[in-house]
C-alpha cells in the first residue's frame with residue numbers, strides 16, 4: 085500500500101461519454117468522483133443557453149455531484165454572459181477549454197486553436213479575469229499547437245492570471261489523442277507554474293495515479309477520462325477500494341442502457357451510445373477484440389445483448405484496464 089495520497093479526483097469532460105445520463109448513472113453505482121467536468125458548451129451571442137445545453141447544465145441534471153461546466157469560446161462577451169448565468173444557477177467554478185483539437189473548433193481559433201495566438205489569449209484572459217465574475221475560472225490546456233517549446237510562452241501567459249487551477253493535458257494539438265503524454269516538458273516547466281495545477285492524461289491504473297502524484301508534488305487535482313470509461317471502479321480503487329465485479333458491471337451497464345433509452349426516447353440511439361461506451365469497456369477484458377467486433381456490428385438490441393453476453397462469458401475480467409485505445413503517433 086502506497087503512502088502517497090492522490091489529490092481530489094475529477095472526471096474529464098468527454099463529449100458523448102460523460103453527459104448527464106452517464107454522470108447520474110455512474111453516481112448511483114460507483115464512488116470516487118470528487119468533481120465532474122461537463123463536456124464543453126459553446127455559448128452563442130444570444131445571451132441564453134439552448135434547451136439542449138440546458139439538459140446538461142440544469143442544476144437538477146447535476147444534483148448530488150460537484151459539477152463544473154466547461155465553456156469553449158474566444159469571444160469575451162459570450163464568456164461573460166454565460167459565466168454569469170452559470171453562477172446564477174449555483175455553479176462555483178467554470179472551466180475554459182484551451183485543448184479541443186477538433187478541426188471545426190480550431191478552424192475558428194477556439195480550443196487548442198487559441199494556443200497559436202498568445203497575444204490574443206492575453207487580451208481575452210485579461211478581459212474575463214478583470215470582469216470580477218462571481219464564479220471561479222479554471223483552465224484546461226494542452227502544451228501547445230505543434231511544438232512542446234510553445235509551452236514556455238504559454239506558462240508565462242497563464243502565470244499572469246488568478247485562475248483557480250490550470251489543468252494540463254501534456255499533449256500537443258497535433259497529437260490529437262495519439263502517442264504518449266509528453267511528460268518531459270511538463271517536468272521542466274511544472275516548477276514555473278504559479279497557480280494550482282491539475283494533471284490529466286493516460287492515467288489508467290491506481291499505480292499511474294500514484295506515479296503522477298509523486299512526479300508532480302502538490303498537484304491539486306487528478307483528472308481522468310478514457311480509463312474511467314473502461315473501468316468504472318478506477319476512482320474507488322485509487323482510494324483503496326475493490327475492483328468492479330462482473331455483477332456490478334452488469335447492473336451498471338443495464339442501468340446506463342435503460343437511462344439512455346429513456347433520455348433519447350430511442351432504443352437504437354441508446355444502443356449506438358452503448359457501443360461508444362463499449363469501445364472503452366472492452367479494455368477491462370482480456371482477449372476481447374474479436375468478440376467486441378460482434379458488439380460493434382450488431383444491428384438490433386437483441387443481437388447487441390447477445391454479443392455482450394458472449395464477450396462477458398468468454399473473456400476474463402481484468403483487475404485493471406489496459407489502454408486498448410492507445411494509438412502510436
Ligand SMILES: Cc1cc2nc3c(=O)[nH]c(=O)nc-3n(C[C@H](O)[C@H](O)[C@H](O)COP(=O)(O)O)c2cc1C
Pocket residue numbers: 096097098099100101122123124154181183184224253261284285286287307308309310311
Ligand atoms: C470522446 C472524447 C470527448 C472529449 N471531449 C472533451 C471536452 O468536451 N472537453 C475537454 O476539455 N476535453 C475533452 N476530451 C479530452 C479529455 O477530457 C481528456 O483531456 C483526454 O481524454 C485525456 O485524458 P485521459 O487520458 O484520462 O482520457 C475528450 C476526449 C474524448 C476521447
